[in-house]
Amino acid sequence: MEQQFNVLVSDDISEKGIELLEQEPGIHVDVKTKLTREELYAIIANYDGLVTRSMTTVDQELLDHTSGRLRVVGRAGVGLDNVDVEAASKKGIVVLNTPTGNTLAATEHTMAMLLAACRMIPKAHNTLVGGKWDRKSFMGFELYKRKLGVIGLGRIGSQVARRARGFEMDVYAYDPYILKDKAEALGVKLLGSLDELLRTVDVITLHTPRTPETLGMIGKRELELLPDGAIVVNVARGGLINEKDLHDALKSGKLRAAAVDVFDKEPATDNILLGLDNVIVTPHLGANTDASQINVAVMVAQQVINVLKDRDYEGAVNIPSVLTKLADDFRVYFELAEKMGKVLGSMIGEAIEECSIVYRGSLFDREFGPRSFDVPLNLMPFSVAALKGILEPKMQEGVSYISAPYIMRERGVAIEEKKISQSRDYLSSVEIIVKTENSTRSIVGTVFENAMARVIRLDEYDVDFNPEAPMLIFKNQDRNGLIGEVATLLGEAGINISHFALNRHPRGETALGVVNTGVAVSAELLTRLNRVPGIMNAWVIRSR
Numbered sequence: 001m002e003q004q005f006n007v008l009v010s011d012d013i014s015e016k017g018i019e020l021l022e023q024e025p026g027i028h029v030d031v032k033t034k035l036t037r038e039e040l041y042a043i044i045a046n047y048d049g050l051v052t053r054s055m056t057t058v059d060q061e062l063l064d065h066t067s068g069r070l071r072v073v074g075r076a077g078v079g080l081d082n083v084d085v086e087a088a089s090k091k092g093i094v095v096l097n098t099p100t101g102n103t104l105a106a107t108e109h110t111m112a113m114l115l116a117a118c119r120m121i122p123k124a125h126n127t128l129v130g131g132k133w134d135r136k137s138f139m140g141f142e143l144y145k146r147k148l149g150v151i152g153l154g155r156i157g158s159q160v161a162r163r164a165r166g167f168e169m170d171v172y173a174y175d176p177y178i179l180k181d182k183a184e185a186l187g188v189k190l191l192g193s194l195d196e197l198l199r200t201v202d203v204i205t206l207h208t209p210r211t212p213e214t215l216g217m218i219g220k221r222e223l224e225l226l227p228d229g230a231i232v233v234n235v236a237r238g239g240l241i242n243e244k245d246l247h248d249a250l251k252s253g254k255l256r257a258a259a260v261d262v263f264d265k266e267p268a269t270d271n272i273l274l275g276l277d278n279v280i281v282t283p284h285l286g287a288n289t290d291a292s293q294i295n296v297a298v299m300v301a302q303q304v305i306n307v308l309k310d311r312d313y314e315g316a317v318n319i320p321s322v323l324t325k326l327a328d329d330f331r332v333y334f335e336l337a338e339k340m341g342k343v344l345g346s347m348i349g350e351a352i353e354e355c356s357i358v359y360r361g362s363l364f365d366r367e368f369g370p371r372s373f374d375v376p377l378n379l380m381p382f383s384v385a386a387l388k389g390i391l392e393p394k395m396q397e398g399v400s401y402i403s404a405p406y407i408m409r410e411r412g413v414a415i416e417e418k419k420i421s422q423s424r425d426y427l428s429s430v431e432i433i434v435k436t437e438n439s440t441r442s443i444v445g446t447v448f449e450n451a452m453a454r455v456i457r458l459d460e461y462d463v464d465f466n467p468e469a470p471m472l473i474f475k476n477q478d479r480n481g482l483i484g485e486v487a488t489l490l491g492e493a494g495i496n497i498s499h500f501a502l503n504r505h506p507r508g509e510t511a512l513g514v515v516n517t518g519v520a521v522s523a524e525l526l527t528r529l530n531r532v533p534g535i536m537n538a539w540v541i542r543s544r
C-alpha cells in the first residue's frame with residue numbers, strides 16, 4: 001500500500017495550492033489556520049509536512065513537539081524570519097521557500113508605495129471623499145531625473161531598479177554581495193558603501209533580507225546622511241529601519257515622506273508611524289496579488305509533495321537543494337565523499353577533534369550553483385556529505401545532510417576546508433583527514449573520466465577500490481598464509497567476496513586488505529577475524 005503523508009496548512013494560502021496537495025495520491029491535507037500555539041503543539045506530531053506563510057512561527061518550541069515525524073516545512077513566500085532554519089536543520093527537516101513566486105508583486109507594491117508617497121495619494125483621496133476640493137496642499141515630488149538608491153539589489157531590488165529606469169530615474173545601489181557587472185547590466189551604479197549611497201540619492205528603497213547585519217541598518221545617523229526632503233520606502237522587512245528614528249525624521253521634516261509596508265511588530269495596529277501625516281502605510285501587502293499568491297501556493301505545494309515522495313525538489317534553503325542542483329560530475333564527488341566519510345567513520349573509535357577536507361584540482365574552483373541557499377555552516381556540499389558519512393556509522397538514523405555539520409559543531413569538532421588548484425597525480429581529488437586524540441586517519445578519492453569513483457589512498461596505503469559498503473577492511477602484518485585464513489573464515493560464513501585488494505605498505509612490513517563482502521560481516525565473525533594471528537585491526541563498513 002502506498003505510504004500516507006499528512007500535511008498541515010497553518011496559514012492562508014491560495015486554494016490552488018491546497019487542491020494540488022489534495023489531488024496527490026497518498027497526501028492528506030488539513031487546513032487549520034489561526035490555531036493558538038497550544039493547539040498547534042497538540043497536533044503537530046501528526047504531520048509529515050507543514051505549509052506556512054509568515055503568521056506561523058516555526059521555532060525550537062514548535063519543533064520540540066514534532067516527535068521526529070515532520071520532514072518538511074514549506075514557506076509560501078520568501079521571508080524565513082518566522083522559521084528557525086538552524087533548529088529545523090538540526091532535526092533533519094527540509095525548509096523550503098518560494099523566493100521567485102512573489103517578486104513581481106513586491107516590486108509593483110514598491111512602485112505603488114513610492115508613487116503614492118511622492119503624490120500623497122491616500123491623503124488627497126481622504127480629503128476629497130471628506131468633501132474638500134483641495135488642490136493646493138498636494139504639491140508632488142517628480143521622479144524624473146531624481147536619484148534612487150536601492151539597498152539590496154537582489155530579485156526585488158533589481159526589478160525595482162528596472163522600473164525606476166523606466167521613469168528615467170538615475171539608479172544607484174548598495175549591495176556588498178553582488179558583482180558590479182550585474183548592476184551595470186541593469187543600468188545601475190553600484191556604490192561601495194551605504195554611507196556613500198545615502199549621501200548621493202534623493203529616495204531610498206530597501207530590499208535586503210532581515211539578518212543580524214541588516215537589522216537596524218538605517219537609523220538616526222544614516223537618515224541624517226540623506227538630503228533634506230528625501231523619501232524612504234520599505235517593502236522588505238520590519239526592523240531594517242529604526243522606527244523611532246524614522247518617526248523623528250518624518251516629524252522634523254528632514255524626510256519629506258516615507259512609505260512602509262512592513263513593521264518591527266506585526267500586526268502593527270498601534271505603530272508609532274501611524275499618527276504621522278507624511279507616512280503611507282499598508283499592512284504587509286507586498287505579496288498580496290492573485291497571481292503571486294497562486295504562484296507561491298502552487299510552488300510550495302509541489303515542492304512539499306516532492307520532498308515527501310522522495311523526488312527531486314527545489315527551493316530548499318538547507319542542504320538537499322544543493323544535491324539536486326549539482327552537475328553530474330559534482331554529484332559523483334558528493335556521493336564519493338559520503339562513502340569515504342563512512343569508511344573513516346567506521347574505522348574511528350574515539351571522539352573526533354578535527355576534520356579537514358582538502359579539494360585538489362581546478363574542478364573545485366568551478367561554481368556549483370548560486371549560494372542563495374543556506375548550506376549548513378556555509379560548507380562545500382561535498383564536505384557536508386563527508387561529515388554525514390563520518391557520523392553515520394555511530395549515529396545511524398540520527399544524522400542527515402542538514403544536521404551533520406551542526407552535530408559536528410556541537411561536539412566541538414574543528415572543521416576545515418582547503419582548496420588547492422593544482423592536483424599532482426589526478427585531475428581532481430578529495431581528501432578527508434580526521435584527527436582524534438590518539439590517531440590521524442585519512443582517505444583520498446578521485447573520479448575518473450568515465451564517472452568511476454575510487455578510493456586511491458587510505459591512511460598511508462596506496463589503494464584502488466570502490467568504497468561501496470558493505471566492506472571489510474583490515475590491516476595486517478605481511479606474512480604468508482594470512483589472506484588464505486581470512487578468505488576461509490569469510491567463506492565459512494557464506495560470504496561471497498565480490499572484490500578483494502591487498503595493498504602493501506611502502507616499507508613492506510604491513511598491508512591493508514579491502515574486501516567488498518556483499519553482506520555485512522557479523523560482530524562475531526569480526527571478533528574471529530581480529531584473532532587471526534597477524535591481523536592488527538579489522539573494521540566492518542556497513543551500508544546502513
Ligand SMILES: NC(=O)c1ccc[n+]([C@@H]2O[C@H](COP(=O)([O-])OP(=O)(O)OC[C@H]3O[C@@H](n4cnc5c(N)ncnc54)[C@H](O)[C@@H]3O)[C@@H](O)[C@H]2O)c1
Binds near residue numbers: 102151156210
Ligand atoms: N512586503 C512583502 O510582502 C514582501 C514580499 C516579498 C519579499 N519581501 C522581502 O523583500 C526582501 C528582498 O527579497 P528578494 O526576494 O529580493 O531577496 P534577494 O535575496 O533576492 O535579495 C536580497 C539582496 O539583499 C542583499 N543584501 C544582503 N545583505 C545586505 C546588506 N547588508 N546590505 C545591502 N544589501 C544586502 C543580498 O546580497 C541580495 O542581493 C526580503 O526581505 C523579503 O523577505 C517582502
Ligand SMILES: O=C(O)[C@H](O)COP(=O)(O)O
Binds near residue numbers: 287
Ligand atoms: O516574505 C514574503 O514572502 C512576504 O513578506 C510575504 O509574506 P506573507 O506571505 O506573509 O504575505
